Amino acid sequence: MVVGMGFARVFGMVSTFLVAHLLGPSLLGIWSTIRLIFVYGTINHLGVLEAYRKEVPRLEGAGNHTEANRIEGISLGFAWLSSIVLVFAGSIFLLLVRFYSPSSSVSLNLIPSIAMLFAVMGATVGTLLFDRFTVRHLFEQASILRGLRGFAYMLFLPSGAWLWDIIGVAIGFAFAEWSITLAAWFLAKGKCPPLAMAFDWNKIRELIRSGFPITLVW
Numbered sequence: 001m002v003v004g005m006g007f008a009r010v011f012g013m014v015s016t017f018l019v020a021h022l023l024g025p026s027l028l029g030i031w032s033t034i035r036l037i038f039v040y041g042t043i044n045h046l047g048v049l050e051a052y053r054k055e056v057p058r059l060e061g062a063g064n065h066t067e068a069n070r071i072e073g074i075s076l077g078f079a080w081l082s083s084i085v086l087v088f089a090g091s092i093f094l095l096l097v098r099f100y101s102p103s104s105s106v107s108l109n110l111i112p113s114i115a116m117l118f119a120v121m122g123a124t125v126g127t128l129l130f131d132r133f134t135v136r137h138l139f140e141q142a143s144i145l146r147g148l149r150g151f152a153y154m155l156f157l158p159s160g161a162w163l164w165d166i167i168g169v170a171i172g173f174a175f176a177e178w179s180i181t182l183a184a185w186f187l188a189k190g191k192c193p194p195l196a197m198a199f200d201w202n203k204i205r206e207l208i209r210s211g212f213p214i215t216l217v218w
Contacts, residue, residue, distance in 0.1 A: 004143030011150030018158035019169060027166055030105075034112050034170060037090075041120035042127070043218075044086040047211025048078045049128055050218075054210065056135050065193075072132070073198035075207070079128050080197060083121035090117045112170030119174040126181035132192050133184075141187045148183050152176035 020028050052075040059068035091114055098107040106113065133142040153176050160172025188195070 001139050001143045001146070004146035007147040008150030011147075011154040015150075015154040015157050018154075019161050022158060022161035023165065023169070030109065031112075031166055031169055034109060034116055034166070035173075037113060037116040038119055038123065038173070041086055041090070041117065042123050043215050044082040044120065045079055045124055045215075046082065046208045047213070047215040048075050048082075048204065048207045049124075049131065049211065050214040051075075051207035051211030052128065053131055053135060055207070060136070069193055069195075070198065070200075071203070071207075072128075072193075073196050074200050074203050076125070076128055076195060077197035077199045078204055078207075079124050081199075083124040087117045087121055090114075109166060112166050115167070115170035115174045119170070119177045122174065122177035122181045126177060126184055129181060129184035129188065132188060132195075136192060138191055141191060144187065145180065145184055149176070149180050152179050 156172035156176040160168030
């Protein structure tokens, strides 16, 4: 895990310097602002993923593997649902701003803002898939994924900045997040139990009550 995190930090640092050099001070400031969509958008799960990290290890330790798998499926289903709702509602909001205020900074950066919403979706689902490794003590897979995340950032973000400035960086960011999500799904094969989406609204409410205070602290 230390090695994986180390590679991620080095790759991330290189990526940051390259993007800053390619965008320049003015565009870098805009990119930093647009990136807030990702920073705050990833709490769209309302604490369900925080509760998942708490509940599944407890259930696994108690030998209740069936319920642990059910919680995983419910958490995955809600991660997909909440991120899809965010993309839909966020896109509608951005399009309305574009219609009513076409000269605003939001309107001028419509495409990168929508790309960041899709990045949030990939990251929300990807976070659950990554947490499956740490919850089940599969630290080799978790460390590989950490390193791959940094490498994906170093590959896609500077490339996007070089090709298409702010729009390219945002699209590259979305590509990076989704590539990590797909890698997590692939690495879980044969290591984690099969995972299928499920919905239980009573259990979702319980998970939100348990996890949302932790999300607020984060």
